[in-house]
Amino acid sequence: MMRFVCAVICLWAIAHVNSDEHNHVYGDNEEVVLWMNTVGPYHNRQETYAYFSLPFCVGHKDTISHYHETLSEALQGVELEFSGLDIEFKADVSSKPYCEIHLTEENQKVFVYAVKNHYWYQMYLDDLPVWGIVGEVEENDGNPSYYIWTHKKFDIGYNGKQIVDVNLTSENKAKLTVGAKIPFTYEVNWKKSNVKFEDRFDKYLDPNFFQHRIHWFSIFNSFMMVIFLVGLVSMILMRTLRKDYARYSKDEELDDMERDLGDEYGWKQVHGDVFRPASHPMLFSAMVGAGYQVTVVVLSVIIFAILGELYTERGSLLSTAIFVYAATSPVNGYFGGSLYARMGGKIWIRQMLLSAFMLPALVCGTAFFINFIAIYYHASRAIPFGTMVAVTCICIFVILPLTLVGTVLGRNLAGQPDFPCRVNAVPRPIPEKKWFMEPGVIVVLGGVLPFGSIFIEMYFIFTSFWAYKIYYVYGFMLLVFIILMIVTVCVTIVCTYFLLNAEDYRWQWTSFLAAASTSGYVYMYSFYYFFFKTKMYGLFQTAFYFGYMALFSIALGIMCGTVGYMGTSVFVRKIYSTVKID
Numbered sequence: 001m002m003r004f005v006c007a008v009i010c011l012w013a014i015a016h017v018n019s020d021e022h023n024h025v026y027g028d029n030e031e032v033v034l035w036m037n038t039v040g041p042y043h044n045r046q047e048t049y050a051y052f053s054l055p056f057c058v059g060h061k062d063t064i065s066h067y068h069e070t071l072s073e074a075l076q077g078v079e080l081e082f083s084g085l086d087i088e089f090k091a092d093v094s095s096k097p098y099c100e101i102h103l104t105e106e107n108q109k110v111f112v113y114a115v116k117n118h119y120w121y122q123m124y125l126d127d128l129p130v131w132g133i134v135g136e137v138e139e140n141d142g143n144p145s146y147y148i149w150t151h152k153k154f155d156i157g158y159n160g161k162q163i164v165d166v167n168l169t170s171e172n173k174a175k176l177t178v179g180a181k182i183p184f185t186y187e188v189n190w191k192k193s194n195v196k197f198e199d200r201f202d203k204y205l206d207p208n209f210f211q212h213r214i215h216w217f218s219i220f221n222s223f224m225m226v227i228f229l230v231g232l233v234s235m236i237l238m239r240t241l242r243k244d245y246a247r248y249s250k251d252e253e254l255d256d257m258e259r260d261l262g263d264e265y266g267w268k269q270v271h272g273d274v275f276r277p278a279s280h281p282m283l284f285s286a287m288v289g290a291g292y293q294v295t296v297v298v299l300s301v302i303i304f305a306i307l308g309e310l311y312t313e314r315g316s317l318l319s320t321a322i323f324v325y326a327a328t329s330p331v332n333g334y335f336g337g338s339l340y341a342r343m344g345g346k347i348w349i350r351q352m353l354l355s356a357f358m359l360p361a362l363v364c365g366t367a368f369f370i371n372f373i374a375i376y377y378h379a380s381r382a383i384p385f386g387t388m389v390a391v392t393c394i395c396i397f398v399i400l401p402l403t404l405v406g407t408v409l410g411r412n413l414a415g416q417p418d419f420p421c422r423v424n425a426v427p428r429p430i431p432e433k434k435w436f437m438e439p440g441v442i443v444v445l446g447g448v449l450p451f452g453s454i455f456i457e458m459y460f461i462f463t464s465f466w467a468y469k470i471y472y473v474y475g476f477m478l479l480v481f482i483i484l485m486i487v488t489v490c491v492t493i494v495c496t497y498f499l500l501n502a503e504d505y506r507w508q509w510t511s512f513l514a515a516a517s518t519s520g521y522v523y524m525y526s527f528y529y530f531f532f533k534t535k536m537y538g539l540f541q542t543a544f545y546f547g548y549m550a551l552f553s554i555a556l557g558i559m560c561g562t563v564g565y566m567g568t569s570v571f572v573r574k575i576y577s578t579v580k581i582d
Contacts, residue, residue, distance in 0.1 A: 024126060024197065025161045026089040032126060032156075032163070034087055035080040038380050039114070039121040039134065043535035045468055046544055048380045050079045051121055054114055054134070055107040057099035057184060059084020072315035072322065074387040077380040080124065085186055087125075090158065093188040095151070100183045108178050111135065115146045115176070125156070126163040127314060128200065131468075132170050147173035152186040157193030164193050164200040201312045201470075210460060210473045218456030219476060222483045225453060226490075233490045237497060241575060244268070267500035271576055272424035274500065275417075277343035278508035285343065286355040287512070289336020291562025293328050294359070294555055300324045302481060305474040322394070329399045332356065333406025334414075341415030348411060356403035360395050362554060366547050377540045420577035433502040439510045442495045446514025450560060451521035453487045454480055458522060462529050466536075466545070488515045488560050489567030496568045507572065508565065515564025519557030523549060 026032060036056075038048035052058070061084045085098055101107065115135035123130040135148035149170035157165030174182045195202075244266060267274075278284045301321050304310060310317045336355040337348060345351060367383060374382035435441065457480045464471035471477075492511045499507055526549040530536065536545060 024163070026163070027161065028090050030089045032087045032089055034083040034085050035124040036083045037078060037080055037122040037124055039119055042118040042120045042133075044466070044541045046381065046466065047377075047538075047541050048077055048122075049378060050081065050380050051123075052081060053378065054119075055101060055110055057101045058082075059086065059098040061086050070315055070319060071387060071390055072318035074384055076315055076318060077382075078314065079380045083123070087154070087188055089161075089163075090190050091188070092190055093186070095185050095187045097183045097185045100181055103176065103178060103180045103182060105178050108176050111148055111176050112146045115148065123168075124314070125154075125166050128163065128166045129204070130154075130166050130168045132168050135173065135176070146176045148176055148182065150174050150182055150184050152184075154186065154188045155191060156188065157191050157195060159193050159195060159197060162197045164195040164197055165203065201309075204470050205472050206469055209463075209469065210471070210476075215456065215460065215473075215476065219479055219483075222453040222480065222487075225449070226483050226486050229449065229487060229490045233494055237493070266503070267497070267575070269503050270428060270500060270505040271421045273428045273505040274507065274572060274576060275419040275421055276423050276427065276505060279506075281340060281343040281345050282347065282351045282354060284508065284512070285336045285340035285345065286351060286358055287558055288339055288562050288565060289332040289334075289355040290359050291558045291565075292335040293325070293332035294559045295562060296328050296331050297321065297324050298481065298559065300328070302474050302478050306478065309472070311470050311472050326394055326398045326402070329356065329402035330406030330409070333403040333408075334410035335406075336410070337407030338410035338414035341411045342417045344417075348407065352403055352407040353400075355407070356400050357395065359555070359558070360399065363551055364391065364395075366551050370544055370547050373540050373543050379540065381544070420573060428503075428505070430504050430506075431502075433504065437498060437502040437504070439499065439504070439506060439513075442499060442510055443513040443517050446491055446495050446564075447517030447519070447521050447560075449491050450484055450488045450515065450518040451525075453483050454518075454522075455525070458525060459529070462526070462533075466529075466534060484518075484560070485563050488518070488564050491515070492564035492568045493571045496572065500572075507568065511568035512561040512565045516557035516561030518560045519553040522556060523553040526553070 036051035039051050039054055040048040061082075087093070103111075111134070115137060119134040121132055121134060123132070132152065133149065135146060138145045138147065149172065151170070151172035153169040153171060155165075155167040155169070156163060172185070174180070301317070301324055304320050304324075305317065308316075310320060332355055333352060337352060340348060340351045370381075371383050457476065460473075460476075461471065463469050492515045495514045496507045496511050499510055526546070530542075530545055534545075536542065
């Protein structure tokens, strides 16, 4: 009997459980929580502070905690605090005071500074972002007066039992004078809406910006460049290699004396050194392994974003990226470990550690440096100590073991050298060549065309991250990603062919760095964007911008370098396996 009673109680509790922002379903007069997030200057959305760092007052309702904060929210500086406003589903609220502040001299200076710097604040209601401005400045014969908005008017749209729209109107400005008592009021108006719940984020998107004709034109232009470049590379290499094959076949018919007296030159002459291990093989294999992993992560996240519309959930894109990066650690270990083994590397544990922690160390080191500045500024971007511990645990207990598994598999399954040509015991001297055939020049010029293929897309990505835009055209990003990979492979193959034809066998690092130089052009473009497209200022904004743009460029460089090396490696093995080498 007791079991039956307990079962009935449990079923009743499940049937009457209160809904909330987790399942986005509400009953009439059920509480709807308004979270206050951050406040900061309009011209830099990344410099944010806790909403109540300004001397705003809290509503009369009891404070509740933000009980579903995620790792990505903490990393992105999300600091949700309860507003204290009493809002219930479908229950209109007429203009109603909820708190009052006494404006001391210190508080007045803080508010004046916020108004002068165009501070905006962000709130969340049922996971829908809402923005409002702190105040405004009025000029009277050259004497500025500072005002703060004191009334929040919420117009909330609902469809059935779900919230589909939130609009905020700021009204009733009060002058900021020392000693004034400023009351804050709010009102709520509920309106029935025909907007579907799955379409409620459409109002935050900007199709006029992201689907502008210049965006379509840039994709078409890059696509035409790919067709032209692939055709050009195929034509040049096939015709040139055909002539080389014919010449080398003719040389094989000559006797040894005639061959010695002949004018031998070209890529065949370095067949005994072309598969010589690259200099610094540990670093090289670690970067290639990390590049494989970054490439898989980027492709996976783009596909997940297309299928799942990750922009609709707060922090979901970053959470997905962290999860995919940790889960794909065996890819890093497999390709990095197998390459290091084929190059004859013996200190494989050190190589595995370098491969596993190289990118996380760069990211954590940069974030740690910026964190000091954020702490000094009391910004919400300051990463909590608990979050640092969580990230460290992911690196040690997830990424490291998975990388170890991948390394062991790579060394055992693909770690044996299988080069089509044997490597000479003594390295061949590298002859002098024209200045434009030098590896340094090839590296600098190798990134020009790949950067040209992604130049326009970089503008849209930068604008979405550094301005108030939500990037949602991941189909464009996927096309640009594929175009970038194809252009990078074509360019590095051409560069490598010229280098080998000049009898320089140092193609591994040259192919990697020639493709990776794309990131250098991206970082230089970020300087242009900072000075001409943004209005950022101050130490925090500058350090945050250039620090994280450096990380973005490094990751892009490692990815492009790996793709360039992959394509070039296939090309080199192909041409040297086709020609008969004595």
